[in-house]
Amino acid sequence: QVQVAESGGGLVQAGGSLRLSCAASGSDRILNNAAWYRQAPGKERELVASLMVGSSKNYADFVKGRFTISRGNAKKTVVLQMDNLEPEDTAVYYCKIWLNWTEYWGQGTQVTVSA
Numbered sequence: 001q002v003q004v005a006e007s008g009g010g011l012v013q014a015g016g017s018l019r020l021s022c023a024a025s026g027s028d029r030i031l032n033n034a035a036w037y038r039q040a041p042g043k044e045r046e047l048v049a050s051l052m053v054g055s056s057k058n059y060a061d062f063v064k065g066r067f068t069i070s071r072g073n074a075k076k077t078v079v080l081q082m083d084n085l086e087p088e089d090t091a092v093y094y095c096k097i098w099l100n101w102t103e104y105w106g107q108g109t110q111v112t113v114s115a
Helices: none
Strands: 003-007 010-013 018-025 031-039 046-051 057-059 067-071 077-082 091-099 102-105 109-114
Touching (some): 018 031, 018 091, 046 067
Antiparallel strands (some): 018 077, 031 046
């Protein structure tokens, strides 16, 4: 059974940094694409960044220049480096990955940025 787990969330002051990790386990399938989403209270879930096969990366305008998505050193891991965080970045961050082109979601990790 495939499990996807995010880690690295927490409380940070504005201007600080956090590094989120997403790891898939329970499968020998190949990691294809990956993406990070976030959902703030009372708002819809939105795409933050995506990483496609071939290392093509895309970012939402509101995080460009501040966040970086990459593959982790371990297999089937994806990292979201978040710098210069703003209070508006406060949300639950979710990882979505594709293993052999089947989509899986993590349970989310809370990121809170204080002013």
